[in-house]
Amino acid sequence: MTGPGGVSARAVVTGIGVVAPSGIGVDAHWRTVRDGIRRTGPITLFDPGSYPTRVAGEVADFDAAAYADNRQLVQTDRWTHLGFAATRLALADAGLPERAPDPYGWAVTLASSSGGNLFGQRELQRLWGGSTRTVGAYQSIAWFYAASVGQLSIHHQFKGPCGVLVAETAGGLDSLAHAVRTVRRGTPVVIAGATECPLSPYALACQLRSGLLSDVADPEAAYRPFDRSAGGYVPAEGGAVFVVEERGHALARGARIYGEVSGWAATHDAAHTGPDPAGDPGQYARAMRLALDRAGVTADEVDVVLPDALGVPRYDRGEAEALRAVFGDRPPPVTTQKPLTGRAHQGGSALDVATALLAFRHDELPASAGPREPAPGCELDFLRTPRQPRNRVALVGARGFDGFNSALVLRGAPPAPRESGE
Template sequence: MPFGPAGAGPVRRAVITGIGVVAPSGIGVDAHWKCLLAGQNRIGRITLFDPSRYPVTLAGEVADFDALQHVDNRRVVQTDRWTHLGFAATRLALADAGLPELADDPYGYAVTLASASGGNLFGQRELQRLWRGPGRTVGAYQSIAWFYAASVGQLSIRHQFKGPCGVLAAETAGGLDSLAHAVRLVRRGTPVVLAGGTECPLSPYALTCQLRSGLLSTCPDPERAYRPFDAAAGGYVPAEGGAIFVVEELEHALARGVDTVYAEVAGWGASHDARHTGSSGAVDSVQYARAMRLALDRASVDPASVDVVVPDALGVPRYDRSEADALRTVFGSRPPPVSTQKALTGRAHQGGAALDVATALLAMRHGVLPPTAGPDRPAAGCDLDFVRDSGPRRVATALVCARGFDGFNSAVLLRRVPG
C-alpha cells in the first residue's frame, strides 16, 4: 500500500468493483460491450418528441427502456427520465459489485455523481402545463425533478446511502471529476461511493439550448452525422444515458471477497481554459494537456506506459485538432493508441464521459480494445494511432479524457490491479 506524506500513514486505494451501463449501446455491460465490438451504430431519429421542426433530428437514445423494471411507480412519477436511467444504472452497478441495494452501513456509503442539464423532459412538461393549462399550475415535484442534484438525492434516499453526498457540474468533464471526488471520499474514510452519471438532454427545450452553441451536427444520415477527428466532421450528435460505478476502498473490497476488481482510479487531473465554447474562436490545448499530465503525475505513470487513450472526441474540427495537439504535447509525436465510440452512441455530456470509463474498464478486463468508430479520413493534424481492429492487446493502463463546455478539462488514469 502506498504511503502519503511523512506521518500521514498509508493511502487508501480506490478501485472500481461495479459497473452499471444504461446507454444507446445497450442496458448492462454485456450489451454495451457487444455493441462496441460489432461497431453497431445506435444513432437514430429522436423518438422522445417530434423533432421535425428542428434542424437536428438525430440522437442516441436508450432503446426499450422501461423505468418500472428498475424502480417503483411512486419514484417514477416524481422524477425525470435522466434520474430513471440513474436508478437503473445504479442497480446494475450494485449487483455487479455484489453489494446490497439497501446499505448495510448507511454512513459508509456515499453518492457523488455528475450532472449537466437536469430533468429536461419533466421540466418541459410541467412548464407547458403552466403556460397552457387552464389551472396554470405545476406539479408538486417540479422543483426537485428538474433540479440538477435530483439524481444524487433520489439515489441516496432509495438505497439509504447517508455518507457525504454531492454533485459535480462541469458538463462532460464532470463524468470524470465525479470519479476523482470519489477517490477523495475513499481516502477520507468512506469505503463505498457511487460515481459517474447519466443524462437525458432530449426535449425541445434542451435541444434548442444545444442548437444555440452551433456545435450540433445537422447531417441527416445516422452513419455520417458524428465523425470525430474526420475530415468530414461537422459537430456532435446529442445522446442520453451513461454509466454508474461502485468505487470502493481496496481493502474493504478484498475483505468482503469481491469477485471482480476492474481497475484502480490511480490518477486524475482537472484544469480550466477560461474560454467560452462556441461556434467560432480559437481553442487552446494548453490547459487540457495540463489536466492529462496531472493525472499521469498523480498516478506516477510514465506517458510511455499508457496503453490506450479514450478522448473527448467532440466532432468539431478545431476542437478535435486541439485535442490531438494536447495529446502530442503530453505523449510526443507518437501518442498511444486512441479509441472512441461516440460516433456509435452520440455525446451524452457527463454520461458520455462515464460511458468512456466503462469502455476502458471492459477493455482492461477482456484484454481487447474495441475498434474506434472512424475516422475514415483523419482531418489535418488529427492523424493519431486510431485502433482499427479488436484483436487481443495488453491493456494495463488507460487514460480517459473529457472536456466540458466553457473551459472544463479533466483526465483520469485507470490502472489494472494485479491479482
C-alpha cells in the same frame, strides 16, 4: 483512510452499471463496442421535425418501472430514471445489497449537467399552454441538477458525504476523482458516474444555440469526430454508474475488481473564449500530464487513450494538439465509440470509463469507430483493429463546455479467465 506506513487508501471499481444507447448492462454495452454497432438513429422521445438536428442516441426498450416504483417515477425525470437503473445494475454487478448496511459508510457522488429536461418541458407547457396554468408540486425538485443524487441517497440509504459535480462532459470524470478522495477520507463505498437525458424540445434548442450539433440526417454520417467530414456531435442520453470501493474493503468481501482509479486532474482554460469557444488545448494537455504524474505513469506506459471526441473540427484539432503536446509525435493508440452512441455529455465520459475497464476485463482494446479519413491536424494512431493491452493502463480525457478539462488514469485488473470455447 490510510494503510500501513501512512499510505493512502486505494480506490478500485467493483461494479459497473450501464444504461446507454449501447445497451442496458455491461454485456450489452461491450457487444456494441466490440462489434462496432451504431446505435444512433431518429429521435423518438419527441417530434424533432422542426429542428435541424433529428438524430440522437436513445436508450432502446428502457422500462423505468423495472428499476423504481411508481411513487419515485412520478417525482422524477427520465434522466433520474436512467440513474436509478444504472445504480441498481452497478450494485448488483458489485455483489452489494440494494440498501446500505452501514448508511454512513456509503456515499453517492454523481455528475450532472442539464437536469430534468423532459419533466420540466411538460410542466412548463402546462403552465403556459394548459387550462389550469399550473405546474405540479414535483417540478421544484425533478428538474434540479442534484435530483438524482438526492433520490438515490434516500432510496439506497447512502448517508455518507454525498455531492454533485457540474462541469458538463468533464463532470463524468470529476465524479470518479471525487469518489477516490472520499474513499481516502474514510468512506469505503462510493457510487460515482453520471447519466444524462438532453432530449426534449427545450434541451435540444439550448444545445443548437451553441452551433456545435450535427445537422446531418443520416445516422451513419452524422457524427464523425477527427474526420474530414466532421460537422458536429449527435446528442445522446444515458451513461454509466460505478461502485468505487476501498481496496481492502473489496478484498475482504471477495469482490471482483475491474481496475483502479490511479490518477486524475482537472484544469480550466480560465479565459473568455469569445466567438470561438474551443479553448486552450494547453490547459487540456496540462490536465493529462498531471493525471499521469499523479498516477506514477510514464507516457510510454499508456495502452490507449479514450478522447473527448466532440466531432467539431476546431475542437478535434485542439484535442489532437493536446495529445501530441503530452506524448510527442507518437501518441498511444486512440479509440472512441462515441460515433456509435452519440455524445451524452457527462454520461458520455462515464461511459468511456466503463469501456476502458471492460476492455481490460476482456483483455481487448476495441477498435475505434472512426475516423474514416482523419482531418488535417488530427492524424493520430486510431485503433483500426482490436489489440491486447500491454500495460493495462488507459487515459480518459474530457472537455466540458466553457473551459473545463479533466483526465483520468485507469489501471486494469488482470483479465477474467476465458470460458472454454470462447
